[in-house]
Amino acid sequence: MTDPVLAIHNASITRGNRTLIHNLTGKLRAGEMTAVVGENGCGKSTLLLHLTGIRNTALPVSLLNRPLSAWSPADMAKQRAVMQQHPNTPFAYSTDEILLLGRSLYKEPLALRTAWVARVAQWFDLTHLLGRDIQTLSGGERQRIFLAKAVLQLIPEHQPVNVTPDLRGKLLLLDEPTSALDLRHQRGVMEQLNALTSLGLAVLCISHDINLVSPYCQQMWVLGEGACIAQGSPRNVLTESVLTRCYRTPIELITRPGKPPLVTH
Amino acid sequence: MLRTHNNVTNLTAHAADVQVNQHITARDHRRQHILTGAVSAVFISAWLSVSLGSYDWQWSAIWQYLTAEDAAPRHVAMQWYVLWDLRLPRTLMAICVGALLGMAGCAMQGLVRNPLADPGLIGISGGAAAAAATSMAILPLYWPGITPFATVIAAFCGALLTVAMVLHMARRAHGIAVGTLILAGVAINALTGTVIGAISYLADDDALRQISYWTMGSLAGANWLQVAILSSCLAISASVFWHCRSALNLFALGEQDAAYQGLNVKRYKNLLLWTVAFAVALATALCGIIGFIGLVIPHICRNLVGVDQRFLMPASGILGSVLLVLSDCVSRSLFSPLEIPIGIITSAVGAPFFLYLLYQQRGRIDD
Numbered sequence: 227m228t229d230p231v232l233a234i235h236n237a238s239i240t241r242g243n244r245t246l247i248h249n250l251t252g253k254l255r256a257g258e259m260t261a262v263v264g265e266n267g268c269g270k271s272t273l274l275l276h277l278t279g280i281r282n283t284a285l286p287v288s289l290l291n292r293p294l295s296a297w298s299p300a301d302m303a304k305q306r307a308v309m310q311q312h313p314n315t316p317f318a319y320s321t322d323e324i325l326l327l328g329r330s331l332y333k334e335p336l337a338l339r340t341a342w343v344a345r346v347a348q349w350f351d352l353t354h355l356l357g358r359d360i361q362t363l364s365g366g367e368r369q370r371i372f373l374a375k376a377v378l379q380l381i382p383e384h385q386p387v388n389v390t391p392d393l394r395g396k397l398l399l400l401d402e403p404t405s406a407l408d409l410r411h412q413r414g415v416m417e418q419l420n421a422l423t424s425l426g427l428a429v430l431c432i433s434h435d436i437n438l439v440s441p442y443c444q445q446m447w448v449l450g451e452g453a454c455i456a457q458g459s460p461r462n463v464l465t466e467s468v469l470t471r472c473y474r475t476p477i478e479l480i481t482r483p484g485k486p487p488l489v490t491h
Numbered sequence: 492m493l494r495t496h497n498n499v500t501n502l503t504a505h506a507a508d509v510q511v512n513q514h515i516t517a518r519d520h521r522r523q524h525i526l527t528g529a530v531s532a533v534f535i536s537a538w539l540s541v542s543l544g545s546y547d548w549q550w551s552a553i554w555q556y557l558t559a560e561d562a563a564p565r566h567v568a569m570q571w572y573v574l575w576d577l578r579l580p581r582t583l584m585a586i587c588v589g590a591l592l593g594m595a596g597c598a599m600q601g602l603v604r605n606p607l608a609d610p611g612l613i614g615i616s617g618g619a620a621a622a623a624a625t626s627m628a629i630l631p632l633y634w635p636g637i638t639p640f641a642t643v644i645a646a647f648c649g650a651l652l653t654v655a656m657v658l659h660m661a662r663r664a665h666g667i668a669v670g671t672l673i674l675a676g677v678a679i680n681a682l683t684g685t686v687i688g689a690i691s692y693l694a695d696d697d698a699l700r701q702i703s704y705w706t707m708g709s710l711a712g713a714n715w716l717q718v719a720i721l722s723s724c725l726a727i728s729a730s731v732f733w734h735c736r737s738a739l740n741l742f743a744l745g746e747q748d749a750a751y752q753g754l755n756v757k758r759y760k761n762l763l764l765w766t767v768a769f770a771v772a773l774a775t776a777l778c779g780i781i782g783f784i785g786l787v788i789p790h791i792c793r794n795l796v797g798v799d800q801r802f803l804m805p806a807s808g809i810l811g812s813v814l815l816v817l818s819d820c821v822s823r824s825l826f827s828p829l830e831i832p833i834g835i836i837t838s839a840v841g842a843p844f845f846l847y848l849l850y851q852q853r854g855r856i857d858d
Contacts, residue, residue: 280747299754303753308748313744314742315604316743318744322514322515330741347507357512378801
């Protein structure tokens, strides 16, 4: 599968009369994780919002070679899932009800849905939280529940639970999915996302934790100065000049063997 | 983790699947039982409502009336009249209106994601009543005899207009600002109060009686035509609300998240708003303002059957009926033979309840 899952061709994103990102071109490929980094307010979340396709935009973005505007909401939702930055609900849903909502698009028997809920819950270390009231969970636990819900949305319809799903052509858009997680779960979530990309999933992940995501992502997009400053593999992108331009503060790199450099300041 | 997809973990994973499945199925069954119990509560309260009142009727007399070959004796005919023409339509009307208001409240709260959004509180009933009062006082001057239909249509337009106004004011980029929504409701209610006040000042005696009957709500004067209109309206709105149950569940996570999950947000939002306006307008057009049912009932139901709309929506309808039938019983029997307007009973229960909810939600109602 050489065609990209999502292709952006010379897209400029504006808010009000300010250009946030000028002429961005990029591809999200099956089996790859792409990290988007940049300072606060540089347009990371706005970029993600435009890639979700729920805004009626004329941006030159195509999902599986079809412009976003040509997709019906339901078809698109079977192909791409989104996790927002601060997901929450004012009502006391139980965690398994939230997870089941991730399957609401599909017409499947309840037994299959619950089997997948149980399976994905296990992937993200949520089994002990099933049946709990979502409002009583900590921020990190809630974040993992909504991440699991987004993943559930992408499992193909009628997928038998004992067969490894084929996730080629599926896209997961994440806005800071690890911001509230402890060290163990940060690593667990990244390992799990990595395992999912090995099944063909394409992931776009906004993060401020460069050191956490750099070993797992194949591409990194550094946003700043109203454009994309650098694109490429973490090793090529993570240089002092790029990061200093991006964050406008002195950055120090600690090189380590076999892994991208550690970024510190 | 995923890479442990070997035989050993598959076995434990399977055990977990079964456990989760059992948990969910058992919970669904429990909720179904509660719904069944609620349905029987409707029958019990309906029975109470038809047997309660200043005039006693006996089964034997009803039987006599139905089997009489000739004209039945006077006291028998009287009992039949009380049951068939007074009590039964009134009880059925209470059931329909209670269900409409309960479900409308449930839908409204789900739509704006806040348990404080009652159709009465945000001004829908007030708008309907003001428009209806205007039509009652003014339209007969130009078109005598047009009133009954015009009232319903006017109430509907009034309700829609207020929904549109209130929601337009409270709309923000990220959704609906609930603080503004309730404040807008306060303003609309003040405005409609003024309109109704001015009209009742200008209206003649006949219209005045009708208008005051509206503002406090009453089920007196229920007849079979009204029951027929309300029950068909109930059938329509109930099927729309049931159709929207999973949409409402998705709305609970926010409009944006619902859109990410493939829901046609605009379509469902419009459908729900129109149906809420339709249900509340019709209930208000026929029975006047009966407040707080839509606030209290979904809250009680969430404690009974949880927040999943597959159970919450029917429960709100069923318990709405029970509450309104019981309130009607109280309104008729508290100072019998005098009748207290039913809106006063529901407000007497609902307003303190609203205060309690506000107290509970301190610090959470903000934009």
